[in-house]
Amino acid sequence: MRPPIDQATVLITGAAGGIGRELARLLSRRVRTLVLVDREVARLEPLREELLTRYPTLGVLLHACDVCEPREVDAMVASLEAQFVRVDVLVNTATLGLKGLYAEARWGGLEELLRSNVWVPALLTHRLLAPMLERGRGGVLNIGSGAAQLMLPGSAMFAATQRFLDGFTESLRLEVEGRGVVITRVAPGPVGDPGAEEAGSAPFFQMSLERCARAALAAFERGEALVYPGWGHRWVMRLLPLLPRGLQRSLGRLALRGVRREALAAPEALPVGLASPVLLAREPNPA
Numbered sequence: 001m002r003p004p005i006d007q008a009t010v011l012i013t014g015a016a017g018g019i020g021r022e023l024a025r026l027l028s029r030r031v032r033t034l035v036l037v038d039r040e041v042a043r044l045e046p047l048r049e050e051l052l053t054r055y056p057t058l059g060v061l062l063h064a065c066d067v068c069e070p071r072e073v074d075a076m077v078a079s080l081e082a083q084f085v086r087v088d089v090l091v092n093t094a095t096l097g098l099k100g101l102y103a104e105a106r107w108g109g110l111e112e113l114l115r116s117n118v119w120v121p122a123l124l125t126h127r128l129l130a131p132m133l134e135r136g137r138g139g140v141l142n143i144g145s146g147a148a149q150l151m152l153p154g155s156a157m158f159a160a161t162q163r164f165l166d167g168f169t170e171s172l173r174l175e176v177e178g179r180g181v182v183i184t185r186v187a188p189g190p191v192g193d194p195g196a197e198e199a200g201s202a203p204f205f206q207m208s209l210e211r212c213a214r215a216a217l218a219a220f221e222r223g224e225a226l227v228y229p230g231w232g233h234r235w236v237m238r239l240l241p242l243l244p245r246g247l248q249r250s251l252g253r254l255a256l257r258g259v260r261r262e263a264l265a266a267p268e269a270l271p272v273g274l275a276s277p278v279l280l281a282r283e284p285n286p287a
Contacts, residue, residue, distance in 0.1 A: 001223045003139030003182035004088045009059075011035040011087045011128070013067055013120065014094030016043035019143050019191065022213035023091055024051065033059035033085065037076070039066050061085065067094065067124060068115040077127050089139040090128050092121040097145075097158045110157050117161035122168065129172075129181070136180035141220045142169050146187045146228060149240050151252035162187075173225055182223050186216040189233035207233075 008031050014020035015036040024034055028051045036044045041064045048060045061083075065076045080087065096116040098109055121142055132138025147155065148162035169185040176183060190206040212229045219227035228234035240248070 001180070001182055002221055003141075003184075003223070004137055005221060006030050007032045008088035009033040009035065009086055010089040010091060011037065011124075012091040012093060013037045013124065014092075015047065016040075018093065019188075019209055019213050019216065020091070020093035021047055022209045023093065023141075023217060025210075026213055026217055028055050028058055031058070033061065035061045035063060035080065035085065035087065037063045037065050037067060040064055067120045068112075070123060073123055073127055086131070086135075087128050088132070088137065089141065090124060091141045091143070092124060093143040094120055095143065095145070097155060099155055099158075101154065102156045105157075113157055114161060117158070118164050121165060125172070129176070132181050133176060133179050138180065139182040139220065140169075140172075140184070141216065142183070142185045143216065144169075144185055144187050146189050146233060146237050148187060149237050151248055151255075153252055153256035170225065182220065184216075184220045184224055185226050186212075186219065186229065187226065187237065188212050188216075188229050189236075 005027070010027055010031050010033070012020050012024055012027075012034065015024050015034075016038045024036060024047060028034060034051070036047065038044050041062045044062045048062060051058055051060055061080075063076050063079070065072045067073055094116060096113050098105060098113050102110075125140055129138070129140065132140075142165055144165040145158075145162045147159045148166040150159060152159040166185060166187075169183055173183040188207070191209050191212045192206050207230045215227060215229035228237045243251075
């Protein structure tokens with residue numbers, strides 16, 4: 001079974017940057033309407049101008065919405081219904097990551113991470129899935145991270161949220177099986193600047209945002225349940241569960257040493273690693 005893409009209406013969260021922006025660019029040549037969502041419309045306007053310059057007949061709707069707030073989500077859905085806009089495909093890409101030791105993090109930052117990575121995909125899917133099932137046609141594409149497979153000291157809460165997304169997506173996929181709706185989870189490794197990738201200075205297994213988005217969309221169209229973009233990352237993720245639990249813990253301890261060294265060497269830096277496909281920020285030291 002394939003999700004509706006051609007001449008469809010697709011809603012993308014986190015569309016102002018990262019994988020969400022690249023998916024909007026890829027989809028713009030095929031869909032009828034893109035609904036781009038961010039907390040601030042100003043962040044989306046450059047992308048709308050770019051897309052309309054290429055495809056003048058494309059419908060592009062911008063919505064300022066804090067998707068962590070049920071009232072704002074309901075208002076957005078009501079606004080779309082009032083405009084007779086029917087969402088065929090939901091793409092959840094808004095992902096937040098924090099790097100730092102759990103006990104030293106502010107709870108406010110951890111709570112925001114939970115709301116972004118757990119609450120948002122759950123809430124939006126709950127609001128938009130039922131109409132898809134009624135029509136017998138639709139799709140949900142959840143962009144997560146390979147961190148769901150890892151013991152990730154320094155990003156403990158992030159890894160936990162990715163385990164939620166894994167279980168949520170796989171279980172929901174079974175619930176809707178045979179009802180016309182495709183649900184896919186994408187679990188990338190590190191993604192980033194294509195210039196660094198071409199120059200050979202990118203971290204191991206890093207791929208560009210564009211390549212990651214292309215792999216995600218291709219797998220979604222094939223109706224796959226789970227995709228690990230990039231052949232190297234894919235083989236690592238498939239082999240990792242076969243390792244004894246004790247060995248996985250030993251690898252986690254090695255990773256923890258690196259986190260501590262980074263914190264001592266450059267506590268103000270924003271490290272980029274496997275933990276987040278979209279955004280990674282270091283939690284400031286508590287006051």
